[in-house]
Amino acid sequence: MNGNATVDPDIAVRVREAARELDYTASPLARSLVLGRTQTVAFLAPDLANPTFQSIMRGLGHAAARDGYRLLVSDSVEDATEEVPLARELRQRCDGIVLCAPRMSDAELQQVTRDLAPVALINRDHHGGEAPIVATDHEAGIRPLAAHLYAFGHRRMLYLAGNPSTSDAQRQRGLARFVQDHPDVELRTVKSGVTIDAGHAAVEEVLASGATGVLAYNDLVALGLISGLQEAGASVPRDLSVTGFDDIPFARYVSPSLTTGSVPGRELGEHAWLRLNALLQGNVPDLDVTFRPRLEVRASTGPVPSARVDEHRSEHDR
Amino acid sequence: MNGNATVDPDIAVRVREAARELDYTASPLARSLVLGRTQTVAFLAPDLANPTFQSIMRGLGHAAARDGYRLLVSDSVEDATEEVPLARELRQRCDGIVLCAPRMSDAELQQVTRDLAPVALINRDHHGGEAPIVATDHEAGIRPLAAHLYAFGHRRMLYLAGNPSTSDAQRQRGLARFVQDHPDVELRTVKSGVTIDAGHAAVEEVLASGATGVLAYNDLVALGLISGLQEAGASVPRDLSVTGFDDIPFARYVSPSLTTGSVPGRELGEHAWLRLNALLQGNVPDLDVTFRPRLEVRASTGPVPSARVDEHRSEHDR
DNA sequence: TTGTAGGCGTTATCAT
DNA sequence: ATGATAACGCCTACAA
Numbered sequence A, B: 001m002n003g004n005a006t007v008d009p010d011i012a013v014r015v016r017e018a019a020r021e022l023d024y025t026a027s028p029l030a031r032s033l034v035l036g037r038t039q040t041v042a043f044l045a046p047d048l049a050n051p052t053f054q055s056i057m058r059g060l061g062h063a064a065a066r067d068g069y070r071l072l073v074s075d076s077v078e079d080a081t082e083e084v085p086l087a088r089e090l091r092q093r094c095d096g097i098v099l100c101a102p103r104m105s106d107a108e109l110q111q112v113t114r115d116l117a118p119v120a121l122i123n124r125d126h127h128g129g130e131a132p133i134v135a136t137d138h139e140a141g142i143r144p145l146a147a148h149l150y151a152f153g154h155r156r157m158l159y160l161a162g163n164p165s166t167s168d169a170q171r172q173r174g175l176a177r178f179v180q181d182h183p184d185v186e187l188r189t190v191k192s193g194v195t196i197d198a199g200h201a202a203v204e205e206v207l208a209s210g211a212t213g214v215l216a217y218n219d220l221v222a223l224g225l226i227s228g229l230q231e232a233g234a235s236v237p238r239d240l241s242v243t244g245f246d247d248i249p250f251a252r253y254v255s256p257s258l259t260t261g262s263v264p265g266r267e268l269g270e271h272a273w274l275r276l277n278a279l280l281q282g283n284v285p286d287l288d289v290t291f292r293p294r295l296e297v298r299a300s301t302g303p304v305p306s307a308r309v310d311e312h313r314s315e316h317d318r
Numbered sequence C: 001t002t003g004t005a006g007g008c009g010t011t012a013t014c015a016t
Numbered sequence D: 001a002t003g004a005t006a007a008c009g010c011c012t013a014c015a016a
Helices: A009-021 A028-035 A051-066 A080-092 A106-116 A138-151 A166-181 A196-201 A203-209 A219-231 A265-280 B009-021 B028-035 B051-066 B080-092 B106-116 B138-151 B166-181 B196-201 B203-209 B219-231 B265-280
Strands: A040-045 A070-075 A096-099 A119-122 A133-136 A156-161 A186-191 A213-216 A241-243 A260-262 A289-291 A294-296 B040-045 B070-075 B096-099 B119-122 B133-136 B156-161 B186-191 B213-216 B241-243 B260-262 B289-291 B294-296
Touching: A028 B028, A040 A051, A040 A080, A040 A265, A051 A070, A051 A265, A051 B070, A070 A080, A070 B051, A070 B070, A080 A096, A080 A106, A096 A106, A096 A265, A106 A119, A119 A265, A133 A265, A138 A166, A138 A213, A138 A241, A138 A260, A138 A294, A156 A166, A156 A203, A166 A186, A186 A203, A196 A219, A203 A219, A213 A219, A219 A241, A265 A289, B040 B051, B040 B080, B040 B265, B051 B070, B051 B265, B070 B080, B080 B096, B080 B106, B096 B106, B096 B265, B106 B119, B119 B265, B133 B265, B138 B166, B138 B213, B138 B241, B138 B260, B138 B294, B156 B166, B156 B203, B166 B186, B186 B203, B196 B219, B203 B219, B213 B219, B219 B241, B265 B289
Parallel strands: A040 A070, A040 A096, A096 A119, A119 A133, A133 A289, A156 A186, A156 A213, A213 A241, B040 B070, B040 B096, B096 B119, B119 B133, B133 B289, B156 B186, B156 B213, B213 B241
Antiparallel strands: A260 A294, B260 B294
């Protein structure tokens, strides 16, 4: 007998030896069926090609592995309609699920978290459900970026919106508040997307807008935009300043290195695991936690072109 | 009854309706136990933080999803000793496994592929086993990089070796052959690693070596090295040329953009799935396939410093 | 065509 | 302390 019980230690040893010789291992499937647990949890994200979700996944996966759980992963390839059925299907094969579903409606989410419990949520606003939430404060996170541009003299700003989602709504809210506090700022919002290509495709609109400071939805969009601007002969940050969001691992190595808001993906994943695991063990999970992104000033932002060249100079260099 | 049989279509419809109302779903666990298949496959890689393995994973995951299979993922966090037990454990929960285990010995691998069949291998040399192999020809892939440096006038080259692995051995072999064909090339090899930090740590040794052309084990190492060189006041490619390997998604956006050998991660994953799926269906898999990396000339390489400035100029620009 | 028994590989419970 | 048995939820084969 493999577990611990009230067995003659003598025979227990013999059994273990025999098991080793035949290299016998209890079938996890059969155990799962009878025990009602699979030692597996699922992770669902919109797009695993996005480095931010990757780092969340790794944080989650490593944390879960330390507690003896395996990770079942899937992405909805940015097809929001597939998210709910996918989540349900995944959940059937495991003991719990971590959901990164920024575009799911509150109603769907509430239903799903009830049906699929235990569930941990990443980057969602509180919606009245039971599931623990580990989140990023995008609203608070984007204001320092806007303020940073403002300090460089930028007054005509453009926000490249992502797909409708929790985080996009939060960022728009943060920017709206910023504009309230700074009435001299003229902010336009243009729908873009969440990928490098989306950023690349926004070049014309950005140039036509006359904005000098562009806040991209995320680092990918910023990268695509900068790349496109350079192809169009515009210099960043000389002609235009661009900020990203997320601080993906390569944001510091791109050219110019990206001024961005740093989102702690690994921590998000780890804290999601902590809470999901508590639920799995029948404990009450830690309180919801929200991380405030850190402003990461790099080289993609600089003084507004019309400003005197030497103004803010010391702030710009280094 | 949910499957198709010789049932009265009338009652079949009624059953389905009832199932829908009660939102009943057959338990995948129980089905798995009795059917002997889980509709899940595992993917094991050394380090999921590496963008190359990520793209392999995504290619594999999406291809498998199209055929109704889910993906169980894990990495050995660069701890080679854990690879075999991890693979065995993963395999118990699923129907097959795709192994990215470049450091496993041939003996271990042969044993593992027998025990864990069906198995598909990524980036391994043929070792006499049965498992289908989808690979990258690193030996052929690195020669164009060396030749590219050579054409720029570089004669003192340095190879930053990764961890001992199939691909590292292949690259060393490729370079050795290149040197045979070009006796005027002086090639040194220095052990480095596979991460950005490893590249960063190699700065002093690289500068001390007097080499003008550095071939890094992969893009990550190249990135770290370039970043360190710039901090040390050296200019790339003016003072030193650096090449990477893999062509990770951001290689074109870093500064300077990276000259590298492009490895088709997504295709590797997809072809691995094709073969594993064939095995799962009892068919004979396609033949082993090897991809030849494409030389991707970008901005991190240029003429050797001592060469006349205008030499190779046209080749350098653009 | 439809119902029923048996078994997949475990674990847990209950007599012994 | 130990051995037998039911049950987990499903599928398949066989009998009705």
